[in-house]
Amino acid sequence: MSNDDFSSRGQALEDAFFYQKDQQLLERLKVEIQAKEAKEQLAAVSGLTDEHLLSALIAAGIRAETLACVSLIPLVAVAWADGKLESAEKQAIERALHEKGLPNNPVAVELVGAWLGQPPAEALMNTWEEYVGVLSSTLEATQFSLLRDDVLSRAEAVAKAAGGFLNVVNTISRSEQLVLDRLKAAFSA
Numbered sequence: 001m002s003n004d005d006f007s008s009r010g011q012a013l014e015d016a017f018f019y020q021k022d023q024q025l026l027e028r029l030k031v032e033i034q035a036k037e038a039k040e041q042l043a044a045v046s047g048l049t050d051e052h053l054l055s056a057l058i059a060a061g062i063r064a065e066t067l068a069c070v071s072l073i074p075l076v077a078v079a080w081a082d083g084k085l086e087s088a089e090k091q092a093i094e095r096a097l098h099e100k101g102l103p104n105n106p107v108a109v110e111l112v113g114a115w116l117g118q119p120p121a122e123a124l125m126n127t128w129e130e131y132v133g134v135l136s137s138t139l140e141a142t143q144f145s146l147l148r149d150d151v152l153s154r155a156e157a158v159a160k161a162a163g164g165f166l167n168v169v170n171t172i173s174r175s176e177q178l179v180l181d182r183l184k185a186a187f188s189a
Contacts, residue, residue, distance in 0.1 A: 035058060039054045041064040042054055042067065050134055056123070056126075061114070066105070066107050068108065069100075069102065069112055071096075071151060072093060073120070073125065075093050075155055076120055076124075077183075079158050080120065081176040081179045082175045082176065089158050090116055092157055093158060129182075132187060133186070133189055155179075156172070159180060
């Protein structure tokens with residue numbers, strides 16, 4: 001093998017290595033730009049300015065077009081509180097999705113569908129609590145009270161949807177009550 005062949009093969013390997021590195025860097029840059037744009041859009045539609053909260057919402061799958069789904073997080077948390085999702089609980093959440101005007105938003109339907117498909121991570125509820133904390137300082141007291149009452153009544157309806165003992169009495173399980181208490185605490189913080 002001549003020095004020229006060896007040199008050209010070495011150059012080809014070097015070029016391939018740097019091409020792959022360039023592609024990885026470009027992909028990372030593309031992801032960062034998309035995340036920044038998603039955060040800017042979410043900030044624009046929500047009025048939120050807290051960078052940490054915006055990042056947490058983005059990490060939880062919330063985008064500008066799915067912001068209304070945030071109000072369904074407590075319902076999902078209550079439904080999964082005992083480790084399983086009952087059919088009646090799922091129907092109650094789907095009804096809330098329709099009442100929020102989201103059934104024609106395929107991204108929102110997909111997001112809520114994912115939450116209904118498996119128990120959400122604890123980070124989702126933590127992000128919701130942080131979101132409520134920010135809302136408490138940005139909304140007027142009357143608006144915040146209306147939001148609290150709406151969320152808590154819907155969450156309680158989901159808890160009661162499973163039917164309780166022998167499907168006769170609308171009782172709330174201990175695990176569901178713990179989540180309801182956590183929701184109340186988030187609005188009181």
